[in-house]
Amino acid sequence: MALYIDADACPVKVEAERVATRHGVKMFVVSNGGLRPSQNPLVEMVFVPDGPDLADMWIAERAEPGDVVVTGDIPLAAKCVEAGAEVLKHNGERLTRANIGNVLATRDLMSDLRAADPFRQGGGRAFSKADRSRFLDALERAIRAAKTAG
Known part of the structure; x- marks a missing residue:
C-alpha cells in the first residue's frame, strides 16, 4: 500500500505525512518542483518535468487497489x-x-459556465479548519481500511 499526494496546491501535505508516518505507510509527494523535501524516510519526493498533467500521469500509472490518492x-x-x-x-470527500x-x-x-461568462471567475470557498479536520479523519479511515484489506 502507498499514499500518493498530488502535491501542487495541496493544502494537507503535512497532515498526510503525519498520518502516513503513524501507520508506517510509504508516501509519494508528486509535483513539478518548488516543494521543500521532507527528511522523513517514508516520504519520497517525486519531481516530474514541468508540463501539463505530468504529475497526474505519474500517479495514475502507479495507483492500484490498496493505495490511497489525495x-x-x-x-x-x-x-x-x-x-x-x-x-x-x-477536504476529506471520498x-x-x-x-x-x-x-x-x-x-x-x-468549466463551461466559466468559459461562457468571462466575468464569472473566482474559486470556491476558502479551505477551512473544518475541511482539514474532515480530511484527517477521512485519511485515517482510508489508511486503516486499506491496511486491513491488504
Whole structure:
C-alpha cells in the first residue's frame, strides 16, 4: 500500500505525512518542483518535468487497489478510482465509483459556465479548519481500511 499526494496546491501535505508516518505507510509527494523535501524516510519526493498533467500521469500509472490518492484534480481522481485506489479530496470527500461520474459532470458544467461568462471567475470557498479536520479523519479511515484489506 502507498499514499500518493498530488502535491501542487495541496493544502494537507503535512497532515498526510503525519498520518502516513503513524501507520508506517510509504508516501509519494508528486509535483513539478518548488516543494521543500521532507527528511522523513517514508516520504519520497517525486519531481516530474514541468508540463501539463505530468504529475497526474505519474500517479495514475502507479495507483492500484490498496493505495490511497489525495488530489483535487477530478480527471486524475477518476483514473485512480477506475484503477481501484481509494481517492480523497483535500477536504476529506471520498471519490468513489458511485459518485465520480457526477463529480466529473459538475466539473465540466462549471468549466463551461466559466468559459461562457468571462466575468464569472473566482474559486470556491476558502479551505477551512473544518475541511482539514474532515480530511484527517477521512485519511485515517482510508489508511486503516486499506491496511486491513491488504
